[in-house]
Amino acid sequence: MPGTRKQVGAIGAQTVTLSFAGFNRAWAAWIADRLERRGVTVVQQRWDPPVEVPLEDALRDLMLSRGRILVLLSDWYFQVGPRGHKEWNRALREVVAPDQERFAAVSVTTSALPGATSVYAAADLTNVGADEAERRLLVRLGLPTDPLPEAAAARPGPRYPADTPEVWGGVPRRNTRFTGREELLSKAYTALQDAGTGAGVVTLHGMSGVGKTQLAAEYVYRFGSEYDVVWWVPADRRALYRQKLAELAPELGLSTGAEYGERLRAVRDSLRRGDPHPHWLLVLDGADEPEQIWDLVPTGPGHVLITSRNPEWSEHNSNLVEVPIYNREESVAFILRRAPRLTRTEADRLAEALEDLPLLLDQTAGWLNDSDMSVEEYIELLGGGIDRDVVKVSADFPLAFQTAWSILLNKLRDTVPESVDLLRLCSFFAPGSIPVRLLKEMPPGELPEQLSGLMNDPLLWNKAISQLRQYSVVRLESHEAVVDESSSGESVYLHRMVHQIVRKDMPERDAQEFIDVVRRALAAADPGRPTDTRLWPRYAEITPHLKWADVLRSTDPAVQSLVLNCLRYMYLSGEYRAGIKLGSRAMTAWGELMGEIHPRVWDLSYNYANLLRAVGDYAGTEAIERAAVDHLRTERGTHDLEHLRAASGLAADLRGLGQYDEAYEMSSWILSAYRELLGDQDSLTLSAQNNLAISLRLLGRYEEALEFNRRTLEARRQLLRQRHSWTLYSEINYATDLRLLGRYSEAESLQTQSVRVHRLVMGNENPQTLRAEHNLALCYYRSGQRSQAAELFTRVLERGERVLGESDPLTTMFAASQSCFAREHADIDQARAISEKVMEAYVDMLSDQHPYVAGTRGNHALILRNVGERDHAHHLAEDALADMGRAVGENHPWTLGCAINVAALRNLVGDPESAAALTESVTTRATEILGRTHPLTLSARIAHAADLRGLRDRQRAEKVETEALGDLAATLGAQHVHTVSARSRNRPYWDFEPQMI
Template identity: 65%
Template structure:
């Protein structure tokens, strides 16, 4: 919100809104003061347009202000965004040129500006003195110039930006690449100015390299014009601080003796009294030991700004302002200013690898700017622990690398609290970010290094060690139970920044690394709940998974650690974290084959979970190759009746279904079910899983009644032997409702699926893939039942979450996109339907080939869009080609083929071939009745289509007879007001949408 400054003469001149980049705040303050002195009412708008907002819109927003809009132009004004000069020229021509009466501009830079700024008739203030700058400013606004009282007579006014305060010492040069921190700078300003007299002390607190000093320096340059004295003091040593404070005495013109003590007393007294200057700012930089320097802080009407890593300043009457790492947008903008050759995407990758730490970004981007090394290659070196410190580019004002600076702090901690560093080392073998300290507290003492045993057993030492790390901003902690009356001991979480993590590990001897790594692995294995299928335990697995790689668990030979890895993979699969699971499996598979041998039982276990992940993301050919190799080997080695073989064969059958080898999959799945039944019994969970999979095989073959019977048996058994809300039980509910829907029993299907969706959301969460699958089925049930608006709303939300959680090319996303495209074609946006349909069709063809049923069926959906768009010839060709291909692939009796035939009969009728259309409609109706039953919606649609074809052949008597029978059956099965019934009654030609079946 703009801040309005009022003046007694405000009514005499038009209002002016000053638009400025934060970097130029001092100019804005001075310009506002000058304009107010000449009768203008002034308000301020800091220019910081969001990247996602078009530049034209941000400029138009300025026109909402009253009066003139004065732009303070500089490099920084144009860089915010960041935007190119071409972007600016386009925006200026679109917004400013038509409103030159509303805009005015001054410039405070000599750098080249976008050419379209010529329309603003820019006044140059940068090289002028105060009086000439004021004259040019007023002339640009058409305000008569008159000499105002001198600044000396009115000491409260802002100083001319190019004039330093009367006393100025030790301030670092301004960082021209300073980025962001706008909110922090405003907070510091308000904290200092709103503090009570003699208590305006603010400490900028943060970890090493986070930019505390740079933020303090930028504060000086932005707000320095409001002070008469600015004095910057290094405060890491008491002696240095005393010396620099004493040097203020002659700078202030104080009469004091040559001794430091006398000068210090004189300086403190002058600052306290505010003579000769009451507007003073003292900066204590690097004051990391408050107990040694706190007594030297002056009091008085001025302001004190401290930078420190030490949280203990909170005990010395200062306000703490935490300086966090950069936000990602700030990081990307900074890297691109530091290294022009790095693009936005690579800047984002680098920022992520360096944890958005400003000093690390500065030194690394500076190094990369002077080299040709690709950013991804550098990041890989960083992740592999390569020694890259020697290549970092340091600055004159901070002539050491981040690693060196942090190592100095660690050495200081080791001297005072060595057990804190030992704890930090152990934590570095967990992943950067949150480290659950409870995992460590649960370990038996015998599993701990000797130097940590006493620490774990002594609550006071434990608390002291963590407090010391927090005190020096090395880590931060939080308690997950925060907000409760009694936080649970041992549940606190320690947050370890990525660069702290890397530096601690890099400086550790090899023998210590192995020891701490082993302890971390034991802590993780000790915390394994052992039941990844239990959704109630998923939060614990989510806590463990991030630490597998950092702890060395992925390459461990310890049995308990390997079981943990396997359970984590199972959890990732069930919870829908497929990409994360694949990353782990891809790394573990070759490591275990080398460690254990290619035929070790645990390698087969891993292969099973690995293949499940490959299959669920659509990498079917890879999955089939691995599963077939496992089946062949296990059958040859162990014979047919082996549980590992049956598990591998289950996976192979799923691969074959995905690759549309349906008959082969059915035969294999039946064998698996028979063998499981014989080996472990009908009620074993593995047998029920095989029964579920056999139902899927029947479903994809279009044998819906048989699929329904098997899914009913599996659902009843799972409800009895597992929890009713177990995720496998819920999965059986989806399948059973799916079968009912495919059989046209929509009311029954929706009654089951509505309740199941609620249970899924409660048990598994709204973003779990199984929940998304349940919601997709519910939307399809609603749509088939005629609840079109509800269905489209639900499916739109489901598709958005599929895209966000799983990605655009995930099989589940493609299924949802295909269904939503069909709905949009019939009831919504034809362009969106075409876009979605083409995207799905292209991806299926790439992933599965042109002759796969999913690709063929998707081409039919696309053909219907083309027909609706008036492209009938292209639509006809696609449908006729699809009919032949689908019949060759799955047979002419399959419901998919019959559905395409229904569409093809309409195409032939429209093309002027009523005889061919009627013949096809008769055949399709007969086969549909045999396959699905005479009263199935598809069979009845074929009868409605036949009536239309007979009418085109002028056989109206037979047409009316067929139509009357079809309408009677539709009314009886779906209801007289169902959309299909109404559509048939109005003699609208029926059509069929392809929908793939979940595997």
């Protein structure tokens, strides 16, 4: 007998059929790899015999396989079906024992297995390293254990399953009750493997409760050994997604600062390059709104797995894998694993009653197993206890869910009533990830008696959490291996279906008490400094919960301050749409709660107006701010700080509406008042000084604007910090003034450094970062660095459209610049299409009389000139010049610029005399307003020389041109693109450039 065994081992082992449960796929892949390196042919066969096939027949079918049969023993191998130990022992004795030489086995579990598995004489691979596991495998198969040749040993292969990937975070614990879904797992795996570099994105989509998250988690555990990095990110909210993705930076060993914008940029760049890890898997859980985060989905050599109820991910280069409800066989298998006391017939009836919905099966079977209630009684209760007139809690899960939940809540009340209190507290946070630590961090004296015991007694808290976890009501969000089973972790996850039904089922008195606790917990978590970019992740965590805690109905000053700070954060971080929605609701709610003239309402109106102004609703904000200014001036006087803040907002509205003189007068008075009240170096004074500089720039008074912005920048660097968002904002303003004065190299130098810091501190997608990059693109353009300008103009516009929307003021400003650049250096058709959209956007946002409308029409006239529509171009340019003159005055640089373009078109339509007269007038006025060496003045002088040549006045033309060329060379340099162009007698033009207000 021993001799026979040796012969089978030596010969038959050249081909091995590996039989494994799908749950152990990672082990199967590793074992197959180790054997194939030694020349063994391995046929992998997943063990999943149909329930209706007797186990003996299934084992006989397995014996039809080629060569030696290697069985991978685990709990799961024997649970497939599931089948009991008694059935297994009988089948092993009958089929395997008589022919045991065909079989070998390795074990990867320490759990008790059916007694008859001893027939396999399994090698134990648990609790050993990879080398020892491989040695034991080879010995069991009778194969040599000599070291492999160097080439074979160095070949990359699957990671040893007991070793986790180098970077691992946020992944839920493995669900030991996971059932079925083999085809879905295989489909997702194949789709990711077959995708090209940068295209490995798969979305598991389906209705609520079908187990998308559990499927994604199982995918991670089955295939995670193939990755160096596995990172799980909640993706139901953009801000939270950004925060959690940024937390990957230190895990990747990236050298970054503390700012999460810097970390986010570094992570995305690292994943894109595949450095330091090319094999990464990112799981985006609960990404139900693709438009909110699709632009943040990393590309690169790794894979992205998304769970979502929304099939629209197919429009964003993702493969869809639909996750349906369980089939009946899966439902029955799952119930029997969850509730072993039930029979197969009872499980089938229960599955039918619960419509095969995995979440409902999990929760119901869990407590039914502990209950004395029969399945028949439960189904009768489920069917007869539903009020058929009750509206469904949600359209995408069964009506039976409502009754099932009523039963479950009663069960929880009878066993651990504190778990119901905790669950109800959680329902006043947003569904999904709930930061329960905020509740535990509250001062004990602030809690009502009903809840103080729960919060202050760790044993009671953990008991409540454990009870909810036992029935799959919540799952833990802190899932690292060190977390104890009873630990609450940092947060819990509450499914939205559960969230809805719990809130609906709550008595009014309890609801009021619980919601008050959650409001105070959120208020206590307020960092208090929304201007500090380092605290933005904390605000990102808080803001989604405001709606669910109904904070707008609270009269607590701390809660109201939280609302104001969140609005400020949303404004500064660029979350305009969410901020406007919150602000609009708050204006209505606080007006009803406190009255229209309450001081808190004025605070609110200021923050709300900032958000509206950010999206270009200047008329709407003017109405809000004028009402505030008039009331506060009457009630408190002109030098009241609240009145001055409202007046500052009104001045910004006036700038937006093109009323620059009035805005300047108001800004000057506001700055004087702040200086008188607070001194020169107070932060509010510096903000007023910043705003006055903006008014001066819009009036064309660039030198004065530069001086104010220089002083503001220096003071902010001293008072705040180098990386404070307001300091960075002043850098943009100062660099803009330098550029508008023709000091291009200085502007580019400052703006290049500032862009780098913006990206690190505020992130690539922040509106202020986009502004900084846009100004840098303009610096490149003016300096003649066309390739750098082209790339940056395109990137900024694309991101502006994606992040802010096509009609946003910033996006429209970016589009105006892109159109001008494309007109001269790219695609004239593209330039025309963009220009038409820009003109339309400004008319919709502002009015026909606004200077931005006139300026962009002047730009469009140049496009029409280039495509040969001379008459149309001439009429449009003349209209733009007249409209600009009426809007800002005859001597404004914008009007002078329009006139340079009009003169060129007058020449084209055969009116050289008036063209020469116009450029002579522009030269005189520009010299007086801007100086003889300002770029606009120099353009006017070169244009005038060209007009004089057109009139055949060569002597004057030569004199004007020679002097202008000398000044160009002295000011910009002999080889600057403007100097070279003028020397080549290319007629200059002028681009209107919209400014932020």
